[in-house]
Structure formats: structure tokens, C-alpha cells
Amino acid sequence: xxxxxxxxxxxxxxxxxxxxxxxxxxxxxxxxxxxxxxxxxxxxxxxxxxxxxxxxxxxxxxxxxxxxxxxxxxxxxxxxxxxxxxxxxxxxxxxxxxxxxxxxxxxxxxxxxxxxxxxxxxxxxxxxxxxxxxxxxxxxxxxxxxxxxxxxxxxxxxxxxxxxxxxxxxxxxxxxxxxxxxxxxxxxxxxxxxxxxxxxxxxxxxxxxxxxxxxxxxxxxxxxxxxxxxxxxxxxxxxxxxxxxxxxxxxxxxxxxxxxxxxxxxxxxxxxxxxxxxxxxxxxxxxxxx
Amino acid sequence: xxxxxxxxxxxxxxxxxxxxxxxxxxxxxxxxxxxxxxxxxxxxxxxxxxxxxxxxxxxxxxxxxxxxxxxxxxxxxxxxxxxxxxxxxxxxxxxxxxxxxxxxxxxxxxxxxxxxxxxxxxxxxxxxxxxxxx
Numbered sequence: 001x002x003x004x005x006x007x008x009x010x011x012x013x014x015x016x017x018x019x020x021x022x023x024x025x026x027x028x029x030x031x032x033x034x035x036x037x038x039x040x041x042x043x044x045x046x047x048x049x050x051x052x053x054x055x056x057x058x059x060x061x062x063x064x065x066x067x068x069x070x071x072x073x074x075x076x077x078x079x080x081x082x083x084x085x086x087x088x089x090x091x092x093x094x095x096x097x098x099x100x101x102x103x104x105x106x107x108x109x110x111x112x113x114x115x116x117x118x119x120x121x122x123x124x125x126x127x128x129x130x131x132x133x134x135x136x137x138x139x140x141x142x143x144x145x146x147x148x149x150x151x152x153x154x155x156x157x158x159x160x161x162x163x164x165x166x167x168x169x170x171x172x173x174x175x176x177x178x179x180x181x182x183x184x185x186x187x188x189x190x191x192x193x194x195x196x197x198x199x200x201x202x203x204x205x206x207x208x209x210x211x212x213x214x215x216x217x218x219x220x221x222x223x224x225x226x227x228x229x230x231x232x233x234x235x236x237x238x239x240x241x242x243x244x245x246x247x248x249x250x251x252x253x254x255x256x257x258x259x260x261x262x263x264x265x266x267x268x269x270x271x272x273x274x275x276x277x278x279x280x281x282x283x284x285x286x287x288x289x290x
Numbered sequence: 291x292x293x294x295x296x297x298x299x300x301x302x303x304x305x306x307x308x309x310x311x312x313x314x315x316x317x318x319x320x321x322x323x324x325x326x327x328x329x330x331x332x333x334x335x336x337x338x339x340x341x342x343x344x345x346x347x348x349x350x351x352x353x354x355x356x357x358x359x360x361x362x363x364x365x366x367x368x369x370x371x372x373x374x375x376x377x378x379x380x381x382x383x384x385x386x387x388x389x390x391x392x393x394x395x396x397x398x399x400x401x402x403x404x405x406x407x408x409x410x411x412x413x414x415x416x417x418x419x420x421x422x423x424x
Contacts, residue, residue: 180308214311214329214332214333214336215333216333216336216337217337217391217392217394217395217398218336218340218391220392221391244325244326245325245326245328245329245330246329248326248329248330249326249329249330249333249402252330252398252401252402253333253337253398253399253401253402254384254394254397254398254401255392255394255398
């Protein structure tokens with residue numbers, strides 16, 4: 001027997017749509033996960049009605065045959081937008097899946113009324129449960145997709161968070177580095193520093209690593225390479241922002257930074273850079289101040 | 291030596307290295323290590339994790355909170371099934387590198403930690419563990 005050919009599910013869904021909707025809403029508003037604070041009852045009713053109508057239409061158009069049947073297209077889109085709006089409203093993914101799954105009981109009850117033969121009823125219940133499970137899984141998938149889109153966007157935002165090379169004074173550039181320095185991003189940032197040295201003809205470049213949490217051998221190597229490359233181009237580099245714990249770690253690692261001018265703060269590095277470029281910095285006598 | 295906490299983490303991508311580092315830092319803070327010690331352990335984890343990824347082709351990191359003689363410590367073990375190390379003595383030498391790095395990863399890590407153990411067989415993989423006591 002192929003129950004799907006003769007399934008009464010499409011006709012039950014159509015005939016009893018009003019009844020099903022009422023039972024489903026009643027079910028949802030009395031369930032544990034009911035959150036009238038997150039979604040108004042009118043909206044809940046609209047969502048439920050739309051989904052029920054869409055699923056009913058898809059089933060009537062032959063959707064029971066396979067989950068990839070073209071008649072499911074509209075339902076899939078609807079589930080996608082429901083999942084997204086619910087996620088934005090603050091529902092947990094399980095709550096959204098439960099919303100779909102709670103349609104099972106009303107449908108089971110409707111089938112029990114319409115199908116008398118127990119064997120036939122079992123087949124119809126199986127059809128219904130397969131259908132609802134599929135819808136719930138689709139909801140879960142849409143929720144995950146929405147979440148992945150957010151993660152992908154954040155990832156792109158982070159890559160774009162490129163460190164700017166700033167001009168501190170005539171002939172003095174600074175590169176304040178922030179975050180993890182072992183990614184491909186580091187290479188890009190370091191290259192942009194070298195590029196700016198060429199463009200501005202800077203004599204001194206300060207690389208500030210105050211915002212870098214870990215300096216391991218790879219980071220140290222990046223720094224040494226950049227300093228060496230800058231020197232080849234005629235610019236001196238000063239590395240600033242070396243905190244006590246970083247200094248201790250670098251010493252134990254055995255990294256030799258003695259060839260590189262280092263300072264603990266950006267202010268110290270700037271003072272050194274001014275001195276190297278022939279500028280002097282002093283406080284004006286009191287009477288000249290305004 | 292008893293194990294109070296045991297976490298196994300994958301080391302498959304560059305991002306996993308960051309996750310391992312953050313985990314080590316969190317545990318080191320929880321154990322009350324000083325800022326210098328925290329930084330040393332995080333740096334050691336970074337070195338070993340990168341070796342696992344770059345030379346071992348990926349593997350696992352086991353981060354444990356251990357206790358012995360009324361002292362607590364953090365033990366990290368990195369394992370891979372990569373090509374292994376032929377000459378352990380040479381690999382531990384300052385400045386020796388097969389990957390174009392500074393060649394200080396293993397030797398530097400040994401200096402950052404209290405205990406250090408390196409086991410490897412060519413063709414079978416590498417297992418390196420390091421412990422720092424509070």
C-alpha cells in the first residue's frame with residue numbers, strides 16, 4: 001500500500017483549517033514556552049495562519065511526495081522569514097522549532113476524528129508526523145543560516161578593522177597595532193606601513209603593540225622583518241608598548257630584539273623619534289603661556 | 291599528580307590557536323597565576339599550538355589543571371599524527387627551524403615552563419607536554 005497516494009491529509013488540512021488554527025493557537029498560548037512579551041497574540045495568530053495555509057497548499061499540490069517538491073518553495077521562504085523575525089525578537093531556536101512542532105497535536109486530533117480504520121489512521125499519523133518534522137527541521141536550518149550570516153558579516157567587519165598608519169609629526173609615522181598578530185592581516189598591515197614610509201618619506205616609524213595580547217616567536221618575527229625592511233628603505237623603527245610581562249616572556253623565549261629600538265610607552269617612543277629627526281620639545285616659559 | 295580539570299580542544303585552523311590561547315589564559319587567571327606567568331603560559335601555548343598546526347598538520351590540545359604536593363599547575367599537551375621529528379636534540383636547539391621561523395618555539399617554550407617533555411617518532415607524530423606550577 002502506498003498511503004501517500006490516497007492520503008486524506010490534504011483534505012483534512014483544508015476542511016478543518018479554522019478548527020486546526022484555533023486548536024494550535026490554544027496549544028501555543030497554554031504551553032510552557034509561551035512568551036506574550038516577545039510577540040503579540042495578533043502576530044502569533046497571523047504567523048500561525050500563514051504557515052498553516054502555506055503548508056496546506058503545498059500538501060494539496062503534491063508536496064507529500066517529497067520534501068524537494070517545488071510546491072514547498074513558498075513554505076520554505078515563509079519559514080525562513082518566521083525564523084529570522086523570531087530570532088530577532090529574542091526567541092531561542094528551540095522555541096521556534098517547538099512553535100512548528102506544536103502543530104502535531106491538533107492535526108493528530110483532526111485525523112482521529114476523520115479516519116476510523118486504525119491501520120489507516122497509523123499511516124496518516126505517520127504522514128503527518130513526517131510533514132511536521134520536516135517543517136521543524138527547515139525552521140532550525142533557517143535559524144542556523146540566519147546566525148551564520150551574522151557571523152560571516154562580523155568576520156568581514158573584523159578583517160576590515162585594518163590598523164591605520166597615522167602621521168604624528170613631519171617625518172614620523174605611527175602604527176598602533178591591536179589584536180591577534182599571527183593572521184594574514186598582520187602581513188597586510190605591515191606592508192601598508194612600508195608603503196606609507198615610501199609615500200611620506202618618513203624617517204621614523206613607531207610600531208605600538210600596546211593592544212597586542214600575545215607576542216610569540218611568530219609575532220616577533222613579523223616585527224623584526226618589518227623593522228629590517230623599513231631600515232632598508234631608510235627609515236628607523238621604534239617598537240613601543242612593551243609591557244613588563246611581554247618583556248619577561250620575550251627574554252625567556254630567547255628572541256633578540258636588541259637591534260631594535262624599543263620603548264615601554266608610545267609617549268617615550270615619540271620623544272625619541274622627535275630627537276632623532278632633530279626636533280626638540282620643551283615647555284614654554286610661564287610668561288609666554290596664555 | 292592528580293588531574294582536577296581536563297579539556298580536549300582541536301587544533302585544526304589558525305583560529306583554533308587563538309581559542310586555545312584564550313582558554314589557557316582563562317584557566318591561568320582562575321588558578322591565580324601572576325600576570326607575567328599568565329603571559330608566559332599563553333605564549334607557550336601559542337608556540338606549541340602553532341607547531342602542531344604548521345609541522346604536524348593539525349592535532350589536539352589537552353589543557354589540564356593538575357595538583358601535586360599541595361601545588362596546583364597548568365599542564366598542556368599537544369599531539370599530532372604528522373611527520374614527526376627525526377632529531378629531537380637538533381629540534382630543541384635555539385635557532386634551528388625547518389619552517390622558516392626563528393627556531394625558538396620549542397627551546398623558548400621549555401624556558402617559559404617548569405616541566406617540558408617532547409616525544410616524537412618520524413612518520414608517527416609528535417607529542418609535547420609542558421607544565422607550569424603555581
